Amino acid sequence: MKFLDQVAADKQREVAAARLVTPLASLMPLTRRHAVRDFRAAVSRPGAVIAELKARTPTIESFRNSTSLHRQAAIYAENGAAAISIVTDPARFGTSLADVTSVRQTVPLPVIAKDFVIDSYQIVAARAAGADAVLLIVRLLDLERLKSFLATTAELGMAALVETHSESEVLAAIAAGAAIIGINNRDLDTMTVSLDTTRRLAGLVPDDAILISESGIQSRTDIDDLSACGATAFLVGGSLLAAGDPAAALRALTTPSTEHEREERALS
DSSP states (O other): OHHHHHHHHHHHHHHHHHHHOHHHHGGGGGGGOOOOHHHHHTTTTTTEEEEEOOOBBBTOOTTTTOOOHHHHHHHHTTTTTTEEEEEEOOHHHHHHHHHHHHHHHHOSSOOOEEOOOOHHHHHHHHHHHHEEEEEEEEESSSSHHHHHHHHHHHTEEEEEEEEOSSSSHOOOOOOOOSSSEEEEEEEEETTOOOOHHHHGGGGOOOSSSSSEEEOOOHHHHHHHHHHHHHHHHHEEEEHTTTTTSSHHHHHHHHHHOOOOOOOOOOOO
């Protein structure tokens, strides 16, 4: 079974179990506990970096900087991150909605909860935990459910990052009315990463949508290159979590290149 197919089956069971413990009617009042921070505004600044927190991935057992999420979140906030991403899938990534709540109390930045959303219940649960935005993966949703989930996020005052990986998925995101479109450079079937995915698809994203390039971004050179293709913001996880000095690594990503540096790269 392919990765996303297995994840979707698991999420169906997880959501069913969660509904039994906390019915939607009990969850809804909790969505008003936290004021919504403006994720869209945070990622609309050219070169904005969304710094990600997770303990592990299906291909990496653990990250150097995943032992203290609060400390890592503070480093992100102090060194130029525009927003924080937290993967809320404890079985595969070791982080959860509880981390959204606790990290939100640590830093003033908007927080996006990245789950594999297949049910609107997950969106409500993310808002109740304090998330300001959620991830919606086009491949997991038909067009009508994508539109419905975008409506749910809007009703809750949240933003949605609509993730794509192919031309048809970008077109589906546009048809659904997505205001923030992500291009994931990682193929979730093979787990391979290529920045050419953003280069190839960026031109399809309309000018009035914010384009976020996700995965595989290692340097300011990558950000400058993908910015030239049309990307506005960049979701970075592994390179920061594995860095010996994550503060310096993040500053290197968020510091604009000088004209001389850009000229040197153009000549190389």
